[in-house]
Amino acid sequence: MITLIEVQECHIPPEVLFEWVKDIQSYAQTIPGCQHSGVIEVISPVEEMAYLDIGFGIWHEKIITHNMYQPDKRIEIQLVSGPFKSLSGSWTFDPITDSKETTRVELSLNVEFHSWFLESLANFIITHHKGLILEFVERKIKSYEYQKTQYPTTY
DSSP: OEEEEEEEEESSOHHHHHHHHHOGGGHHHHSTTEEEEEEEEEEETTEEEEEEEEEETTEEEEEEEEEEEETTTEEEEEEEESSEEEEEEEEEEEEOSTTSOOEEEEEEEEEEESOHHHHHHHHHHHHHTTTTTTHHHHHHHHHHHHHHHHOGGGO
């Protein structure tokens, strides 16, 4: 099993970061290797089934997850189907200051593969590309900061 934990502090309110991560439809534009993504079913306001089509070279897989939301605080992820033996994780969004303008974001993933070879390959990729998954948050931050300077009254 591979455990990945990444933490980042952002000068952005937790509710904004929460909405960015919850916006599964944008993953194809922001996560390397994600070719398509979307919501399959909205079960309730705090629960969805979602998919990611992931591909690197000749390897392509569809991952379906069950996501549960604690608005502005936490997103829980559980594998429904895909190339993994198991996948679970969470995103947490903790305000750092009283003004709630700075947030500690944590991504925690536990992944187990059916194949020892794929697990070894994934472990190599994760080890050599630390921060790859949170890269999309950084892209959104740059966009957010630009928009904030262009349209300061909208935030």
